[in-house]
Amino acid sequence: MVPLSAYVAVSAVLFLTGLLGVLIRRNFIIVLMSVEIMLNAANINLVAFSYYLESMAGQLVALFIIAIAAGEAAIGLAIIIVVFRGKISTNVDEMNLLKW
Amino acid sequence: MVVVFFTYFALASIVAGVMTVALKHPVHCGLALLALLLHVSGLFILLNAEFLWAVQVIVYAGAILVLYLFVLMLLNLKTDDRYFHSSYRYFLAPAAIGSAYVLFLLMRSPFKGAKGDAPTVAVLQDGDTYAVGIKMFSDYLLQFEIVGVFLLGAIIGAIVLAKTPKPVVDKRDR
Numbered sequence: 001m002v003p004l005s006a007y008v009a010v011s012a013v014l015f016l017t018g019l020l021g022v023l024i025r026r027n028f029i030i031v032l033m034s035v036e037i038m039l040n041a042a043n044i045n046l047v048a049f050s051y052y053l054e055s056m057a058g059q060l061v062a063l064f065i066i067a068i069a070a071g072e073a074a075i076g077l078a079i080i081i082v083v084f085r086g087k088i089s090t091n092v093d094e095m096n097l098l099k100w
Numbered sequence: 101m102v103v104v105f106f107t108y109f110a111l112a113s114i115v116a117g118v119m120t121v122a123l124k125h126p127v128h129c130g131l132a133l134l135a136l137l138l139h140v141s142g143l144f145i146l147l148n149a150e151f152l153w154a155v156q157v158i159v160y161a162g163a164i165l166v167l168y169l170f171v172l173m174l175l176n177l178k179t180d181d182r183y184f185h186s187s188y189r190y191f192l193a194p195a196a197i198g199s200a201y202v203l204f205l206l207m208r209s210p211f212k213g214a215k216g217d218a219p220t221v222a223v224l225q226d227g228d229t230y231a232v233g234i235k236m237f238s239d240y241l242l243q244f245e246i247v248g249v250f251l252l253g254a255i256i257g258a259i260v261l262a263k264t265p266k267p268v269v270d271k272r273d274r
Contacts, residue, residue: 002106004211007143009203010110014117014136016199021121029126029172033133036164037117040140043152051147055216056223056235059149060243063232066152066159067247071254073164077171078261084175085265 007048015041026091028083032076039069106146113139126177130169137161148220151229 014037021034043062050058083095116136123129141156223231236244 002103002146003207005206005209006106006110007147008211009206010114010143012202012206013114017114017117017121025121027126027177029168029175029177030121030129033120033129033168036133036160037120037136040136040160043156044140044143047144047147047149047152049211051149051220052211053213053216054219056218056231057216059152059228059232060236060240062149062152063155063236064243064247066155067251070159070164071251073167074254074258075261077167078258080171080175081262 004048004052007044011041011045011048014038014044026093028080028092028095029077031092032073032080035072036069039065102146105142109139109142109146113143126172127169130165130172133168134161134165137165148223149228151232 018034018037018041021037022031025031025034043065046058046062046065048058050056050062113136116132116139119132120129120136123132137156137160141153141161144150144153144156218231218235
Protein backbone atom coordinates (compact mmCIF):
# COMPACT_ATOMS: atom_id res chain seq x y z
CA MET A 1 0.00 0.00 0.00
CA VAL A 2 1.54 3.26 -1.12
CA PRO A 3 0.84 6.10 1.30
CA LEU A 4 -0.77 9.28 0.05
CA SER A 5 2.31 11.17 1.23
CA ALA A 6 4.40 9.46 -1.45
CA TYR A 7 2.15 10.75 -4.22
CA VAL A 8 2.15 14.23 -2.71
CA ALA A 9 5.95 14.12 -2.48
CA VAL A 10 6.30 13.10 -6.13
CA SER A 11 3.91 15.85 -7.07
CA ALA A 12 5.88 18.40 -5.04
CA VAL A 13 9.18 17.39 -6.64
CA LEU A 14 7.69 17.58 -10.13
CA PHE A 15 6.13 20.96 -9.40
CA LEU A 16 9.45 22.35 -8.17
CA THR A 17 11.18 20.96 -11.27
CA GLY A 18 8.69 22.75 -13.49
CA LEU A 19 9.03 25.97 -11.50
CA LEU A 20 12.81 25.79 -11.82
CA GLY A 21 12.43 25.26 -15.56
CA VAL A 22 10.23 28.34 -15.88
CA LEU A 23 12.81 30.35 -13.98
CA ILE A 24 16.07 29.23 -15.57
CA ARG A 25 15.18 28.46 -19.18
CA ARG A 26 15.09 31.28 -21.68
CA ASN A 27 13.46 29.43 -24.58
CA PHE A 28 9.76 30.27 -24.64
CA ILE A 29 8.71 26.79 -25.81
CA ILE A 30 10.62 25.11 -23.01
CA VAL A 31 9.09 27.53 -20.53
CA LEU A 32 5.68 26.35 -21.77
CA MET A 33 6.79 22.73 -21.40
CA SER A 34 7.78 23.46 -17.80
CA VAL A 35 4.30 24.85 -17.22
CA GLU A 36 2.97 21.52 -18.49
CA ILE A 37 5.15 19.74 -15.93
CA MET A 38 3.62 21.88 -13.19
CA LEU A 39 0.08 21.13 -14.43
CA ASN A 40 0.90 17.41 -14.41
CA ALA A 41 2.14 17.69 -10.84
CA ALA A 42 -1.17 19.27 -9.88
CA ASN A 43 -2.99 16.46 -11.67
CA ILE A 44 -1.11 13.77 -9.73
CA ASN A 45 -2.06 15.53 -6.51
CA LEU A 46 -5.73 15.80 -7.46
CA VAL A 47 -6.06 12.19 -8.58
CA ALA A 48 -4.19 10.88 -5.53
CA PHE A 49 -6.44 12.80 -3.15
CA SER A 50 -9.45 11.69 -5.17
CA TYR A 51 -8.42 8.06 -4.64
CA TYR A 52 -7.52 8.27 -0.97
CA LEU A 53 -10.42 10.48 0.09
CA GLU A 54 -12.84 8.43 -2.03
CA SER A 55 -14.32 11.30 -3.96
CA MET A 56 -14.74 11.73 -7.70
CA ALA A 57 -14.24 15.51 -7.65
CA GLY A 58 -10.45 15.34 -7.97
CA GLN A 59 -10.52 13.34 -11.18
CA LEU A 60 -13.03 15.74 -12.73
CA VAL A 61 -10.92 18.76 -11.88
CA ALA A 62 -7.91 16.94 -13.34
CA LEU A 63 -9.89 16.45 -16.56
CA PHE A 64 -10.69 20.15 -16.69
CA ILE A 65 -7.02 20.93 -16.07
CA ILE A 66 -6.08 18.80 -19.08
CA ALA A 67 -8.58 20.74 -21.21
CA ILE A 68 -7.17 24.05 -19.95
CA ALA A 69 -3.64 22.81 -20.72
CA ALA A 70 -4.68 22.04 -24.29
CA GLY A 71 -6.06 25.55 -24.73
CA GLU A 72 -3.00 27.08 -23.12
CA ALA A 73 -0.66 25.13 -25.40
CA ALA A 74 -2.60 26.16 -28.51
CA ILE A 75 -2.63 29.86 -27.59
CA GLY A 76 0.96 29.87 -26.35
CA LEU A 77 2.32 28.21 -29.47
CA ALA A 78 0.30 30.58 -31.67
CA ILE A 79 1.85 33.51 -29.80
CA ILE A 80 5.30 31.96 -30.28
CA ILE A 81 4.70 31.69 -34.03
CA VAL A 82 3.59 35.33 -34.21
CA VAL A 83 6.62 36.52 -32.23
CA PHE A 84 8.99 34.31 -34.20
CA ARG A 85 7.61 35.65 -37.47
CA GLY A 86 8.52 39.18 -36.48
CA LYS A 87 11.76 38.86 -34.56
CA ILE A 88 13.36 35.47 -35.28
CA SER A 89 13.83 34.74 -31.62
CA THR A 90 12.09 32.74 -28.94
CA ASN A 91 14.15 34.09 -26.09
CA VAL A 92 11.80 35.33 -23.40
CA ASP A 93 14.21 38.13 -22.48
CA GLU A 94 13.89 39.66 -25.94
CA MET A 95 10.10 39.76 -25.82
CA ASN A 96 9.86 43.02 -23.90
CA LEU A 97 7.44 45.03 -26.01
CA LEU A 98 4.72 44.89 -23.36
CA LYS A 99 7.06 46.24 -20.68
CA TRP A 100 6.99 49.80 -21.99
CA MET B 101 3.62 -5.16 -6.42
CA VAL B 102 1.89 -1.79 -6.45
CA VAL B 103 4.84 -0.39 -4.53
CA VAL B 104 7.25 -1.59 -7.21
CA PHE B 105 5.20 0.00 -9.98
CA PHE B 106 4.73 3.18 -8.00
CA THR B 107 8.47 3.45 -7.38
CA TYR B 108 9.22 2.93 -11.05
CA PHE B 109 6.63 5.42 -12.30
CA ALA B 110 7.51 8.02 -9.67
CA LEU B 111 11.28 7.84 -10.22
CA ALA B 112 10.92 7.73 -14.00
CA SER B 113 8.58 10.71 -14.07
CA ILE B 114 10.89 12.72 -11.85
CA VAL B 115 13.91 11.84 -14.00
CA ALA B 116 11.98 12.70 -17.16
CA GLY B 117 10.88 16.00 -15.63
CA VAL B 118 14.43 16.91 -14.71
CA MET B 119 15.57 15.99 -18.21
CA THR B 120 12.83 18.14 -19.71
CA VAL B 121 14.21 21.10 -17.83
CA ALA B 122 17.89 20.28 -18.14
CA LEU B 123 18.45 19.02 -21.69
CA LYS B 124 19.88 21.48 -24.18
CA HIS B 125 18.18 20.64 -27.45
CA PRO B 126 14.47 21.61 -27.50
CA VAL B 127 13.42 18.46 -29.38
CA HIS B 128 15.09 16.31 -26.73
CA CYS B 129 13.17 18.29 -24.11
CA GLY B 130 9.96 17.51 -25.96
CA LEU B 131 10.74 13.79 -26.02
CA ALA B 132 11.59 13.86 -22.30
CA LEU B 133 8.23 15.57 -21.73
CA LEU B 134 6.60 12.69 -23.62
CA ALA B 135 8.26 10.21 -21.24
CA LEU B 136 7.05 12.28 -18.28
CA LEU B 137 3.46 12.32 -19.53
CA LEU B 138 3.37 8.57 -20.13
CA HIS B 139 4.80 7.79 -16.71
CA VAL B 140 2.35 10.15 -15.03
CA SER B 141 -0.42 8.29 -16.85
CA GLY B 142 0.99 5.11 -15.27
CA LEU B 143 0.53 6.73 -11.86
CA PHE B 144 -3.10 7.40 -12.80
CA ILE B 145 -3.58 3.69 -13.49
CA LEU B 146 -2.26 2.88 -10.02
CA LEU B 147 -4.87 5.28 -8.62
CA ASN B 148 -7.80 3.54 -10.38
CA ALA B 149 -8.29 6.44 -12.79
CA GLU B 150 -8.43 4.60 -16.09
CA PHE B 151 -10.42 7.29 -17.84
CA LEU B 152 -7.83 9.92 -16.91
CA TRP B 153 -5.14 7.52 -18.11
CA ALA B 154 -6.78 7.37 -21.52
CA VAL B 155 -7.29 11.12 -21.62
CA GLN B 156 -3.68 11.70 -20.58
CA VAL B 157 -2.34 9.42 -23.31
CA ILE B 158 -4.67 10.64 -26.05
CA VAL B 159 -4.92 14.36 -25.30
CA TYR B 160 -1.59 15.09 -23.62
CA ALA B 161 0.83 12.70 -25.28
CA GLY B 162 -1.15 12.46 -28.50
CA ALA B 163 -2.32 16.00 -29.17
CA ILE B 164 -0.57 18.58 -27.02
CA LEU B 165 2.89 17.08 -27.34
CA VAL B 166 2.54 16.67 -31.10
CA LEU B 167 1.58 20.35 -31.24
CA TYR B 168 4.75 21.22 -29.33
CA LEU B 169 6.90 19.06 -31.58
CA PHE B 170 5.28 20.52 -34.69
CA VAL B 171 6.11 24.05 -33.58
CA LEU B 172 9.65 22.99 -32.60
CA MET B 173 10.24 21.47 -36.02
CA LEU B 174 8.58 24.43 -37.74
CA LEU B 175 10.72 27.04 -36.02
CA ASN B 176 13.97 25.05 -36.25
CA LEU B 177 15.26 26.34 -32.95
CA LYS B 178 18.84 26.45 -31.92
CA THR B 179 19.99 25.24 -28.57
CA ASP B 180 19.93 27.89 -25.91
CA ASP B 181 21.71 28.39 -22.65
CA ARG B 182 20.26 28.35 -19.17
CA TYR B 183 20.50 31.16 -16.71
CA PHE B 184 21.55 30.47 -13.19
CA HIS B 185 21.98 33.50 -11.04
CA SER B 186 25.66 33.95 -10.31
CA SER B 187 25.21 33.40 -6.57
CA TYR B 188 22.96 30.36 -6.84
CA ARG B 189 25.37 28.23 -4.82
CA TYR B 190 24.49 30.18 -1.68
CA PHE B 191 20.85 29.17 -2.08
CA LEU B 192 21.51 25.47 -2.65
CA ALA B 193 21.97 24.43 0.99
CA PRO B 194 18.93 26.36 2.35
CA ALA B 195 16.81 25.03 -0.50
CA ALA B 196 17.91 21.45 0.20
CA ILE B 197 17.29 21.78 3.93
CA GLY B 198 13.89 23.38 3.36
CA SER B 199 12.84 20.70 0.87
CA ALA B 200 13.95 17.92 3.23
CA TYR B 201 11.93 19.51 6.04
CA VAL B 202 8.83 19.77 3.84
CA LEU B 203 9.24 16.12 2.78
CA PHE B 204 9.63 15.10 6.42
CA LEU B 205 6.39 16.91 7.31
CA LEU B 206 4.64 15.30 4.34
CA MET B 207 5.69 11.82 5.38
CA ARG B 208 4.47 12.43 8.94
CA SER B 209 1.12 13.80 7.93
CA PRO B 210 -1.69 11.20 7.93
CA PHE B 211 -3.96 13.24 5.58
CA LYS B 212 -7.07 12.05 7.33
CA GLY B 213 -10.24 13.74 6.23
CA ALA B 214 -13.90 13.32 5.48
CA LYS B 215 -14.46 10.59 2.91
CA GLY B 216 -16.44 11.30 -0.20
CA ASP B 217 -19.18 9.28 -1.83
CA ALA B 218 -17.07 7.24 -4.25
CA PRO B 219 -15.30 4.41 -2.40
CA THR B 220 -13.01 2.20 -4.42
CA VAL B 221 -15.33 -0.80 -4.37
CA ALA B 222 -18.23 1.21 -5.79
CA VAL B 223 -16.03 2.73 -8.47
CA LEU B 224 -14.59 -0.63 -9.50
CA GLN B 225 -18.05 -2.13 -9.84
CA ASP B 226 -19.07 -0.11 -12.89
CA GLY B 227 -15.66 1.18 -13.89
CA ASP B 228 -14.00 4.53 -13.51
CA THR B 229 -15.30 5.87 -16.82
CA TYR B 230 -18.88 5.29 -15.69
CA ALA B 231 -18.28 7.05 -12.37
CA VAL B 232 -16.57 10.02 -14.03
CA GLY B 233 -19.34 10.29 -16.62
CA ILE B 234 -22.16 10.19 -14.05
CA LYS B 235 -20.45 12.82 -11.94
CA MET B 236 -19.48 15.05 -14.86
CA PHE B 237 -22.93 15.20 -16.43
CA SER B 238 -24.75 15.75 -13.15
CA ASP B 239 -22.84 17.81 -10.62
CA TYR B 240 -20.23 19.28 -12.93
CA LEU B 241 -22.36 20.04 -15.98
CA LEU B 242 -21.89 23.81 -15.75
CA GLN B 243 -18.10 23.48 -15.49
CA PHE B 244 -18.16 21.09 -18.44
CA GLU B 245 -20.01 23.64 -20.56
CA ILE B 246 -17.63 26.39 -19.45
CA VAL B 247 -14.66 24.27 -20.55
CA GLY B 248 -16.37 23.78 -23.92
CA VAL B 249 -16.74 27.52 -24.38
CA PHE B 250 -13.14 27.99 -23.25
CA LEU B 251 -11.88 25.52 -25.84
CA LEU B 252 -13.92 27.28 -28.54
CA GLY B 253 -12.31 30.56 -27.52
CA ALA B 254 -8.87 28.94 -27.60
CA ILE B 255 -9.47 27.59 -31.11
CA ILE B 256 -10.62 30.98 -32.41
CA GLY B 257 -7.77 32.74 -30.64
CA ALA B 258 -5.14 30.38 -32.03
CA ILE B 259 -6.50 30.75 -35.57
CA VAL B 260 -6.65 34.55 -35.32
CA LEU B 261 -3.13 34.74 -33.88
CA ALA B 262 -1.40 32.31 -36.23
CA LYS B 263 -3.18 33.45 -39.39
CA THR B 264 -0.87 34.91 -42.02
CA PRO B 265 -1.04 38.67 -41.52
CA LYS B 266 -1.40 41.26 -44.22
CA PRO B 267 1.95 41.78 -45.92
CA VAL B 268 3.94 44.39 -44.09
CA VAL B 269 7.02 46.19 -45.35
CA ASP B 270 9.96 44.13 -44.12
CA LYS B 271 13.22 46.01 -44.39
CA ARG B 272 15.44 43.10 -43.51
CA ASP B 273 16.25 40.27 -45.82
CA ARG B 274 15.45 36.91 -44.36
